[in-house]
Amino acid sequence: MSIGTGHRLILVREQDAQHSGSGCCGRLGEAHTDLGGAADYAHSRAVMESVGMVYRRLRDAAPGLVIDVVDPRNTIWLYPAVWRASRRAGRGVGASLKSLSRAGAAAAIVLDGEVLYSGALPAPETIVAAVMAQLHDSRAA
Amino acid sequence: MPAFYLIVITLGAFYLGYRFYSRYLAERVYALDPNFKTPSHEFSDGVDFVPTNKHILLGHHFTAVAGAAPIVGPAIAVYWGWLPAIAWVILGTIFGAGVHDFGAIVTSARNRGQNIGTLSGKVISARASTLFLLIIFFLLTLVNAVFGVVMAILFEAHPGSVIPAVIVIPIAMCIGQWVYRMKGAVLIPSIIGLILLYAAIPIGQMYPIHVDGLAHLVGLSVRTTWVILIFAYTWFASRLPVWLLLQPRDYINGQQLLVALAVIFAGVIVGWDQITAPAVNHVAEGTRQWFPYLFITIACGAISGFHSLVASGTTSKQIDKETDARYIGYCGALGEGSLALAAILACTAGLGSAADWNTAYSSFGAASGGALGHFVNGVGHFLANLGIDAQLGASFAVVVVVTFAGTTMDTGVRLQRYILEEIAELAGFRALVGKTTILTTLAVLIPLALALVPGGNGAGGKGFAFGQLWTLFGTTNQLTAGLALSVISVWVMSRNRNPLAAIVPLTFLLFMTSWALVLNLVSFLKEGSWMLLIMDAGIAVLTAWLIVEAVTALNRQRGERRAEVPSEA
Numbered sequence: 001m002s003i004g005t006g007h008r009l010i011l012v013r014e015q016d017a018q019h020s021g022s023g024c025c026g027r028l029g030e031a032h033t034d035l036g037g038a039a040d041y042a043h044s045r046a047v048m049e050s051v052g053m054v055y056r057r058l059r060d061a062a063p064g065l066v067i068d069v070v071d072p073r074n075t076i077w078l079y080p081a082v083w084r085a086s087r088r089a090g091r092g093v094g095a096s097l098k099s100l101s102r103a104g105a106a107a108a109i110v111l112d113g114e115v116l117y118s119g120a121l122p123a124p125e126t127i128v129a130a131v132m133a134q135l136h137d138s139r140a141a
Numbered sequence: 142m143p144a145f146y147l148i149v150i151t152l153g154a155f156y157l158g159y160r161f162y163s164r165y166l167a168e169r170v171y172a173l174d175p176n177f178k179t180p181s182h183e184f185s186d187g188v189d190f191v192p193t194n195k196h197i198l199l200g201h202h203f204t205a206v207a208g209a210a211p212i213v214g215p216a217i218a219v220y221w222g223w224l225p226a227i228a229w230v231i232l233g234t235i236f237g238a239g240v241h242d243f244g245a246i247v248t249s250a251r252n253r254g255q256n257i258g259t260l261s262g263k264v265i266s267a268r269a270s271t272l273f274l275l276i277i278f279f280l281l282t283l284v285n286a287v288f289g290v291v292m293a294i295l296f297e298a299h300p301g302s303v304i305p306a307v308i309v310i311p312i313a314m315c316i317g318q319w320v321y322r323m324k325g326a327v328l329i330p331s332i333i334g335l336i337l338l339y340a341a342i343p344i345g346q347m348y349p350i351h352v353d354g355l356a357h358l359v360g361l362s363v364r365t366t367w368v369i370l371i372f373a374y375t376w377f378a379s380r381l382p383v384w385l386l387l388q389p390r391d392y393i394n395g396q397q398l399l400v401a402l403a404v405i406f407a408g409v410i411v412g413w414d415q416i417t418a419p420a421v422n423h424v425a426e427g428t429r430q431w432f433p434y435l436f437i438t439i440a441c442g443a444i445s446g447f448h449s450l451v452a453s454g455t456t457s458k459q460i461d462k463e464t465d466a467r468y469i470g471y472c473g474a475l476g477e478g479s480l481a482l483a484a485i486l487a488c489t490a491g492l493g494s495a496a497d498w499n500t501a502y503s504s505f506g507a508a509s510g511g512a513l514g515h516f517v518n519g520v521g522h523f524l525a526n527l528g529i530d531a532q533l534g535a536s537f538a539v540v541v542v543v544t545f546a547g548t549t550m551d552t553g554v555r556l557q558r559y560i561l562e563e564i565a566e567l568a569g570f571r572a573l574v575g576k577t578t579i580l581t582t583l584a585v586l587i588p589l590a591l592a593l594v595p596g597g598n599g600a601g602g603k604g605f606a607f608g609q610l611w612t613l614f615g616t617t618n619q620l621t622a623g624l625a626l627s628v629i630s631v632w633v634m635s636r637n638r639n640p641l642a643a644i645v646p647l648t649f650l651l652f653m654t655s656w657a658l659v660l661n662l663v664s665f666l667k668e669g670s671w672m673l674l675i676m677d678a679g680i681a682v683l684t685a686w687l688i689v690e691a692v693t694a695l696n697r698q699r700g701e702r703r704a705e706v707p708s709e710a
Binding site: 015041059074 | 185186187188189191193194196197200201204208209210256258284288320321323324325326327328329331382383384388391392395396399441447454455549553555556559560562563
């Protein structure tokens with residue numbers, strides 16, 4: 001069984017599709033940044049690329065791990081998923097509520113319903129190491 | 142008839158459309174292959190190209206395409222009766238939007254996730270990229286103009302909603318600081334923000350904001366004063382960093398959308414309201430008839446070209462399996478149709494008796510100028526069914542529409558600035574490139590001038606030509622859909638599949654659009670509405686151009702098929 005099998009990682013970060021808000025009449029998709037909007041969203045792009053590095057490294061290091069990349073505005077999917085995963089992992093209601101409150105950030109790392117990082121993310125290698133350590137711990141247990 | 146029956150009929154039709162027609166599209170037209178390596182796998186980088194669970198991606202796709210436009214169009218179009226409006230929403234969604242949104246994802250995914258602008262240049266002709274840019278220029282100009290008027294109409298009619306609508310700005314800025322500067326989680330702040338926003342509604346009722354004094358001082362009407370104030374706000378808002386206002390506003394908008402949909406449907410079911418609007422409203426000869434105007438009045442909610450920009454811009458890069466495109470693209474279209482259904486319910490079952498409805502929709506001018514007011518009052522009525530004061534309910538609906546419209550204008554002016562810069566560069570006006578202040582001013586002044594065009598049926602004959610502007614917006618949106626459907630049709634033909642499912646809505650849209658444009662030209666010429674005439678003539682030229690490009694591309698593809706040179710994308 002490959003590393004990560006049976007575990008689910010949610011990488012929370014903003015998506016291009018959600019950037020300009022307000023529904024379809026204010027969006028040009030990729031054409032938007034082609035036309036010169038890239039600088040406006042540079043801060044979000046930097047987070048996207050940093051989380052992208054985490055994604056690529058973990059995909060290689062833990063092939064069995066299910067990785068979902070979700071925008072924090074996707075409330076209908078994100079919060080029920082964190083709640084279910086947290087409860088399934090055996091955490092209590094209080095701890096699960098705490099996970100919910102921290103999961104929806106501009107950037108967050110959630111492993112099996114537990115929020116490892118929320119808001120300011122450390123360097124990608126630190127995140128990868130933390131996730132791998134958790135996976136090894138749960139394997140050993 | 143109880144309004145609830147309309148919910149059952151529409152959602153039932155949507156279910157059948159998904160169950161059978163989308164399967165036909167998936168298997169026979171787009172010939173989806175579960176083993177096809179999608180761009181998300183081929184170029185997987187965890188940034189733009191990410192294989193994404195289809196339920197997550199539907200959430201992203203739907204929130205990207207849903208907005209205020211599916212509310213305005215149906216709220217005007219029920220003028221011709223509820224039956225034509227709901228029939229076009231159902232048929233347009235199932236046979237138009239579903240094909241279009243679903244097809245845009247698949248075509249883009251089969252072309253390395255390229256967006257529809259790039260694809261039109263590649264699949265149709267190099268000139269089509271310029272055509273795309275010009276259509277988008279017209280589209281954004283009209284979006285900004287109509288939403289500016291929408292907000293002005295609502296503020297004038299519901300001065301109690303000004304305070305909550307304005308309160309959104311500091312709330313969003315605080316959330317922006319918290320999320321992007323202090324790196325905090327957003328769930329609790331956005332819930333607190335929403336509570337503060339709703340708490341401001343009764344305060345707004347107690348202290349309604351009127352601009353009559355200012356209007357009198359500058360010698361303008363109240364509505365004109367509001368339009369100018371709103372565009373002035375937009376000039377400043379579109380110059381702010383996006384993280385400070387625009388992005389955090391969307392955290393509030395997304396939650397508002399869900400709350401609004403939930404209360405409308407709950408209010409209809411609890412109140413068991415009857416539809417009091419006529420099934421078909423036979424309007425006087427010589428006035429706007431539902432054929433062809435219905436099909437450009439309801440664009441978003443039946444079929445919207447803007448969706449192809451989202452579908453091909455981002456969604457296509459994230460589908461895990463090609464077969465997921467059916468669920469995401471088609472269900473996204475059905476979701477937008479459900480928003481249109483909510484607007485139709487509010488404007489046909491929420492306005493009181495048949496006599497009340499007849500007064501509200503006495504003419505096309507009254508229907509278009511008052512459309513948002515009718516929607517707002519309808520939602521207020523549904524909230525009253527749930528035990529909430531109707532006035533507060535109406536203010537709630539105003540706040541929902543205004544927050545969406547305000548964010549749309551903020552984005553629209555930014556996008557228009559980029560497009561003006563692009564056009565200036567193409568046209569060789571290098572002096573404009575990089576001049577943000579001048580470009581923003583132009584991006585504000587063009588739609589402002591259009592928004593202030595007189596006409597319609599306002600008080601004392603001093604209303605705005607909102608209805609005409611809205612149908613021009615619908616026309617341009619349908620043109621964008623036409624461009625995307627042309628790309629989809631050519632691509633389907635290139636795979637030796639029957640393209641009729643895409644060609645039929647394409648032909649229908651271009652026919653109705655051309656017909657309405659010609660009628661408008663005659664009407665604007667008679668009225669001497671020169672600004673609208675120029676706008677209409679410009680869109681008519683783009684339509685003729687698109688028809689020529691589409692026919693040429695389809696003929697070229699047919700020739701290639703006959704020469705038996707099949708090509709798999």
